[in-house]
Amino acid sequence: MRYEKPQTVAEAARLLTGEKGLSRILAGGTDVLVQLKAGLVEPDLVVDIKALPGVRSIVAEAGGFRIGAAVSNAQLGEDKAVRALWPGVVEAANLIGSTQVQGRATMVGNLCNASPAADAVPALVAAGAVARVAGPGAARDVPVEKIPTGPGKTKLKRGEFITSIFLPARPPRSADAYLRFIPRTEMDIAVASAAVSLTLDEDGRIAAARVALGAVAPTVLLVEAAAKAILGSRLEDPALEALAAACSAAASPIDDKRGTVEFRKDVVGVLAKRAARIAYTRAGGQS
Amino acid sequence: MSAITVSTTVNGDAVDFICQPDESLLDALRGRLGLTGAKEGCGTGDCGACSVTVNGRLVCSCLMLAAEAEGAEIGTVEGIAKGNALHPLQQSFLDHAGLQCGVCTPGILVAAKALLDRNPDPTDEEVRYWLAGNLCRCTGYDKIIRAVQSAAAQMRSA
Numbered sequence: 365m366r367y368e369k370p371q372t373v374a375e376a377a378r379l380l381t382g383e384k385g386l387s388r389i390l391a392g393g394t395d396v397l398v399q400l401k402a403g404l405v406e407p408d409l410v411v412d413i414k415a416l417p418g419v420r421s422i423v424a425e426a427g428g429f430r431i432g433a434a435v436s437n438a439q440l441g442e443d444k445a446v447r448a449l450w451p452g453v454v455e456a457a458n459l460i461g462s463t464q465v466q467g468r469a470t471m472v473g474n475l476c477n478a479s480p481a482a483d484a485v486p487a488l489v490a491a492g493a494v495a496r497v498a499g500p501g502a503a504r505d506v507p508v509e510k511i512p513t514g515p516g517k518t519k520l521k522r523g524e525f526i527t528s529i530f531l532p533a534r535p536p537r538s539a540d541a542y543l544r545f546i547p548r549t550e551m552d553i554a555v556a557s558a559a560v561s562l563t564l565d566e567d568g569r570i571a572a573a574r575v576a577l578g579a580v581a582p583t584v585l586l587v588e589a590a591a592k593a594i595l596g597s598r599l600e601d602p603a604l605e606a607l608a609a610a611c612s613a614a615a616s617p618i619d620d621k622r623g624t625v626e627f628r629k630d631v632v633g634v635l636a637k638r639a640a641r642i643a644y645t646r647a648g649g650q651s
Numbered sequence: 652m653s654a655i656t657v658s659t660t661v662n663g664d665a666v667d668f669i670c671q672p673d674e675s676l677l678d679a680l681r682g683r684l685g686l687t688g689a690k691e692g693c694g695t696g697d698c699g700a701c702s703v704t705v706n707g708r709l710v711c712s713c714l715m716l717a718a719e720a721e722g723a724e725i726g727t728v729e730g731i732a733k734g735n736a737l738h739p740l741q742q743s744f745l746d747h748a749g750l751q752c753g754v755c756t757p758g759i760l761v762a763a764k765a766l767l768d769r770n771p772d773p774t775d776e777e778v779r780y781w782l783a784g785n786l787c788r789c790t791g792y793d794k795i796i797r798a799v800q801s802a803a804a805q806m807r808s809a
Binding site for chain 1: 653655672673675694695696697699702705708709710711713714715716718719721762765766780781782783784785
């Protein structure tokens with residue numbers, strides 16, 4: 365195994381494209397090092413991207429924020445401005461692992477590890493976040509929901525890697541929230557999860573919404589029918605029931621040691637209702 | 652594999668060492684530098700026995716390559732005492748019997764110090780959540796929480 369720490373995106377792309385064997389990209393390493401230790405992967409090349417320009421910073425951009433690929437979730441959680449604009453994204457990222465893991469883990473790593481149960485990803489999808497993909501060609505921007513294609517698989521081509529995630533600007537009266545179910549209070553992997561991002565009109569009715577679900581399908585799901593179910597409402601009970609039903613219908617989970625199909629389909633609807641209520645209150649809605 | 656030379660700072664001292672590309676920081680600290688305070692419990696970031704600080708940030712040294720330490724400031728449990736004078740946290744763990752077998756203790760001391768450096772007056776709940784990534788199979792945690800809170804009180808009044 366070779367370890368390289370390129371100083372430029374072009375150099376990183378050249379290293380990754382030129383490697384004939386297996387390569388891995390290293391930022392926080394909280395997934396990659398576990399895989400190395402377990403012998404699940406034996407890479408010929410590890411490219412540490414932490415010296416690339418901008419990857420360790422959070423920068424205000426066009427009313428939103430650009431989060432570098434090597435920004436740790438702890439660093440993200442300490443940024444009051446990001447927390448104020450996208451509280452659901454930050455709470456999701458901050459749920460991952462222990463204090464020690466938070467000190468290294470990144471949202472881009474969570475996205476590229478491509479676990480259907482990744483905590484940050486539903487919140488990013490609900491937020492309409494956009495990943496900047498670098499590689500041998502020109503950089504391109506890809507909606508976060510288009511990156512994972514299945515457990516452990518992404519759409520990134522050979523030599524490509526993500527350098528940042530962009531969280532867009534928000535209209536007034538907007539907020540988001542993320543909830544997961546785990547059997548413990550801390551340090552566990554989501555059995556089911558839901559993220560809701562919404563914008564209210566001046567009358568407190570939902571004018572725009574995005575609902576994303578985790579751990580109930582091979583990838584995180586963006587559920588348009590669930591968003592439609594609450595549009596125009598003030599989250600009255602029928603709207604919440606329709607939201608839950610749409611989420612349960614969209615879910616196609618597996619049975620495993622952490623939960624059954626029936627449990628996951630039911631709970632994901634409950635989580636969506638509760639996340640919607642939290643987002644609604646954060647956006648200033650009175651229910 | 653070709654060896655890598657790493658220049659870093661450990662507990663305030665400039666240190667150079669040579670490591671393999673796939674060697675963890677934990678293995679380098681223990682095997683190359685003789686700093687055996689950090690322990691390998693799980694090796695996968697679950698137990699926290701290998702906790703160190705890197706540029707002030709609490710991390711698991713088993714989840715970091717030694718090569719990544721180039722230019723960084725590393726803090727380990729060996730740097731907590733000042734010569735023969737124990738840090739208040741260390742004395743408090745002795746006074747409150749906050750350890751039995753002791754394997755988790757170096758990691759918990761490093762983690763607890765990182766907490767008190769940021770928050771000198773945490774609630775019990777904040778201590779418990781902060782230390783959720785430090786597993787102790789002996790004490791049942793209550794004595795650990797008491798030891799941290801007692802040290803925090805002492806450090807506030809110092």
